[in-house]
Amino acid sequence: MNSSSPVWLFDLDNTLHNASHAIFPQLMANMNRYIAEVLGDGVTPAGSAAVDAARTLYWRRYGATMLGLVKHHGVSAEHFLRTTHEMADLASMVRAERGLGKLLRRLPGRKILFTNAPHRYSAAVLRHLGLQRHFSHHIAVEAMKVHRQLRPKPSKLMLRQLMRRQGLTARRCILVEDTLANLRSAHALGMRTAWVTQYLRRDDTHGLAHPLKTLNRPAWVDVKVKSVRLLPARLHRLR
Numbered sequence: 001m002n003s004s005s006p007v008w009l010f011d012l013d014n015t016l017h018n019a020s021h022a023i024f025p026q027l028m029a030n031m032n033r034y035i036a037e038v039l040g041d042g043v044t045p046a047g048s049a050a051v052d053a054a055r056t057l058y059w060r061r062y063g064a065t066m067l068g069l070v071k072h073h074g075v076s077a078e079h080f081l082r083t084t085h086e087m088a089d090l091a092s093m094v095r096a097e098r099g100l101g102k103l104l105r106r107l108p109g110r111k112i113l114f115t116n117a118p119h120r121y122s123a124a125v126l127r128h129l130g131l132q133r134h135f136s137h138h139i140a141v142e143a144m145k146v147h148r149q150l151r152p153k154p155s156k157l158m159l160r161q162l163m164r165r166q167g168l169t170a171r172r173c174i175l176v177e178d179t180l181a182n183l184r185s186a187h188a189l190g191m192r193t194a195w196v197t198q199y200l201r202r203d204d205t206h207g208l209a210h211p212l213k214t215l216n217r218p219a220w221v222d223v224k225v226k227s228v229r230l231l232p233a234r235l236h237r238l239r
Helices: 023-039 048-062 065-073 077-084 100-106 119-129 156-166 180-188 232-237
Strands: 007-010 110-114 137-139 173-177 192-196 223-225
Parallel strands (some): 007 173
16 A cells, blocks of 8 residues: 555544444443442442542543543453443444445545454444444554553554554544544644544533533644545545
């Protein structure tokens, strides 16, 4: 492949499918139960107020609730990810637009799935979407380690490491995301950025994404699109 061709880094949840429909509510319930057990006394789980406070604090301080639980409560990241992402009927919960495979074929260059979700879950969603063959690599949160420490998006250290390992320059990379904090880090390193908005909810306060005050395009977003299917029409803004 041409060394100057773009490399697309695609987020998964609320970018390639509608996680807010059913998956995020289930994930939120699983996460709350997990945190309640961690904060409890070994017999009685912690109450909802304590759970909400801890989840929000760790999200804001570390960019991921999981990192706060690991740092302050000795939680195993692998156990947290496995437990919170267990969904008995995942296939029925996946909602996505048609034509995503066609869209990915139309975009020039290599595509990498790049998600803060765990590998087992993201592979299952990708399989239900029928998109596995369109991605040359699948980078899930377990692989986002710097000096043996988990550093998920929006870590700039991790983004630099990703580029080194993949042999990429920032100007070749296009990050396609729903989360503004991740896009901001990528833009600061010189990547192009595309913000996908159709699955976002402005009143989202569940701790999986920052509540949105506005859908206005910030300076660190090169292209704002409602759907990933609109990317080919905006390609000139991303080259």
